[in-house]
Amino acid sequence: MKKPDLVISIVNHSNPHLLHDCLRTLHATTHDISYEVWVVDNATDGRGVAEMQRDFPSVRWLFNTERKGFSANHNQVLKQAEGRYVCIFNDDTLVHEGAFDALVRFMDENPRVGMAGARLLNADGTIQNCTFRPMSLSGALFDLVFLPRPLHFLKGRNIDPAQFGQEEARVNWVLGACIVVREECLRDVGLLDEVMSPLGNTEDTDWCVRAWGAGWEVAFCPEAVITHLTSRSFRPSVTGPDKVRVELWRTRLAYFRKHHGRMHEALLRLILVGTLPYNSAVLTQTLLRQRSTLAEYKRQLSTFARIAQMGLRTRVG
Numbered sequence: 001m002k003k004p005d006l007v008i009s010i011v012n013h014s015n016p017h018l019l020h021d022c023l024r025t026l027h028a029t030t031h032d033i034s035y036e037v038w039v040v041d042n043a044t045d046g047r048g049v050a051e052m053q054r055d056f057p058s059v060r061w062l063f064n065t066e067r068k069g070f071s072a073n074h075n076q077v078l079k080q081a082e083g084r085y086v087c088i089f090n091d092d093t094l095v096h097e098g099a100f101d102a103l104v105r106f107m108d109e110n111p112r113v114g115m116a117g118a119r120l121l122n123a124d125g126t127i128q129n130c131t132f133r134p135m136s137l138s139g140a141l142f143d144l145v146f147l148p149r150p151l152h153f154l155k156g157r158n159i160d161p162a163q164f165g166q167e168e169a170r171v172n173w174v175l176g177a178c179i180v181v182r183e184e185c186l187r188d189v190g191l192l193d194e195v196m197s198p199l200g201n202t203e204d205t206d207w208c209v210r211a212w213g214a215g216w217e218v219a220f221c222p223e224a225v226i227t228h229l230t231s232r233s234f235r236p237s238v239t240g241p242d243k244v245r246v247e248l249w250r251t252r253l254a255y256f257r258k259h260h261g262r263m264h265e266a267l268l269r270l271i272l273v274g275t276l277p278y279n280s281a282v283l284t285q286t287l288l289r290q291r292s293t294l295a296e297y298k299r300q301l302s303t304f305a306r307i308a309q310m311g312l313r314t315r316v317g
């Protein structure tokens with residue numbers, strides 16, 4: 001039996017309205033390629049599943065008995081699906097006309113490209129950050145601290161400006177909301193790293209960097225356009241530390257150790273701890289000027305405190 005051109009892996013996080021719109025737009029806009037869609041039901045409450053199975057009978061489902069992280073969920077599909085290309089894809093997405101047709105065509109025309117990402121848009125149609133330069137300690141510092149408005153441009157120094165253009169480009173890494181990987185590249189690079197990123201965050205950076213290390217290129221395909229509704233799959237913390245943000249920095253520690261060694265990890269730990277007094281002072285000033293509520297002040301302060309504590313105590317990777 002002939003392999004499909006593309007296998008698309010999606011995780012269901014109990015957001016049936018999001019997933020239904022994703023599947024609807026995917027099927028309505030993909031015309032020129034053969035493809036399979038696999039959905040991993042991440043031990044959800046089952047809301048909307050029967051309706052989606054009825055509306056999209058060709059979709060193949062895998063059902064978890066316990067909750068798993070981003071990498072572990074997609075790896076279930078990556079281990080068994082057979083296609084010339086495989087795509088890890090978010091459920092909080094809307095596919096624009098011909099996006100997946102364009103991605104497969106781009107991969108066919110560029111045999112040295114092992115992984116590629118689409119142009120991602122925010123819900124309001126503006127460009128979403130999706131192409132990036134190598135992760136660096138200076139970038140981590142500017143990302144973590146509050147900056148005055150004249151210096152705010154420094155927070156974008158790790159963004160590759162290719163995302164704003166109309167030309168295909170080679171980039172260090174692309175956002176994990178949509179990454180198409182060539183079958184041969186997947187064989188060389190391996191699965192997403194479940195140890196470094198057991199929940200989610202930074203697994204896309206690691207995967208793309210490993211592809212470059214194995215001799216493959218990572219590329220941006222602007223002809224493929226997808227609206228990404230920005231982490232609506234996950235419910236953010238309402239009180240207490242922002243667990244998603246804390247986990248982001250934990251995985252970055254693991255990434256720096258894995259790819260740059262213990263010295264870089266130690267320097268990042270110093271950044272996590274050393275920026276706490278400054279960020280705390282800025283938050284306090286904002287509260288005193290009544291530009292922040294007490295609840296938001298407590299939430300952000302507890303988040304920075306937890307990140308600093310993690311820099312002191314948590315062992316990674």
